[in-house]
Amino acid sequence: MHKILAIITLKLKETLKSPLTLIFLFVMPIVFSFIFGSTASDSKKPTVAFILEPSQGKLDQEIFQILEKNTKFLWVKATERDAKDLVSEEKVVASVKVANQLKSHLKENKEIFDVTVYKKTEEYAVLSPYLKETATIIYQINQGVKKQKSVSLSNALNKLNESGTISLIEKNQDDQASQQPNLIPLGFTIMFMMFAISSSVSSIHLEYKDYTWQRLLSSPIHKIYVLLGYLVAYFLLGWIQLGVLLTVLSVFFHVY
Known part of the structure; x- marks a missing residue:
């Protein structure tokens, strides 16, 4: 188990230390959400x-x-x-x-x-x-x-x-009129998460191309542990990305 944890820790540190990766995972979807989400909030009623x-x-x-x-x-x-x-x-x-x-x-x-x-x-x-x-x-x-x-x-x-006794406006538990959430920022979150998944797959392919993957598999660690370490690391990275972006969306765009 500690071998898997070592691989997970190594991959997370390696990924989150890169400024370009942080911009791609967090900054870009937030910026896109603000630009297009703010524009859509002023759109006309259907x-x-x-x-x-x-x-x-x-x-x-x-x-x-x-x-x-x-x-x-x-x-x-x-x-x-x-x-x-x-x-x-x-x-x-x-x-x-x-x-x-x-x-x-x-x-x-x-x-x-x-x-x-x-x-x-x-x-x-x-x-x-x-x-x-x-x-x-x-x-x-x-x-x-x-x-x-x-x-x-x-x-x-x-x-x-x-x-004036008819009231067909939706209300929440706090007796306040509910608003339709802006789904465009959520769309950008999902889009950039898909980019991150694609990037994760390509990183494994690059390691295979550079023979890093082969050296890992030839080490005393069982290949299943290596695979699990990589998969869990990228899975946790996806949850970190989703958690940060949804926190921003819930504060600024009321998307839950």
């Missing part, structure tokens, strides 16, 4: 087109106001033709339309939103559960309206919108 024809009634207007309460997206009204063009040109995440036979859909527990997407992006993965959550609220209100025949669904939604 846009969603809500199909609202002039002939459509008050009910669709009220549903649109409920959807607008999610401030993570920019909600725009559009005709069906315009919405189709926006989706095909990938200018919007998706187009959302209230089902034509809404009362029938509510009665039969069918989907009340017709959603059109060009491709299922990361933004759509956030949008989809929000639409389902909104549909659930409308279903619940509709059930209450059924019991009180004097109130229509559109009036009930209007009163709910005016009261």
Whole structure:
């Protein structure tokens, strides 16, 4: 065991003593994360087109106001033709339309939103559960309206919108609104970790080319110990790199 530890210690010291290696492992990913991560933090909100024809009634207007309460997206009204063009040109995440036979859909527990997407992006993965959550609220209100025949669904939604009692903003355990993490710095961390893995493999190849590897294997140490020493050393180096970079990301970019 002490032979493996000796190889691990030797490789870690040799690697971490090099200024160029430290720059490659830690400085470069942090600098790239700050440059591109700060730029991305000012990016525009993803846009969603809500199909609202002039002939459509008050009910669709009220549903649109409920959807607008999610401030993570920019909600725009559009005709069906315009919405189709926006989706095909990938200018919007998706187009959302209230089902034509809404009362029938509510009665039969069918989907009340017709959603059109060009491709299922990361933004759509956030949008989809929000639409389902909104549909659930409308279903619940509709059930209450059924019991009180004097109130229509559109009036009930209007009163709910005016009261401001709907809160569809995600909150954490501290009752504070949660924010979508910036994933670009995390992407750079993974990218530079892959570079480090490639560099580790190439370093073994260079030792083989320079006959250092052959001399190690011809020594009294068993070849399995040599292999384990190298593998564990590079494994620990990867964890050190990941630990340092994630600490920086958690402090400056709130990525956990």
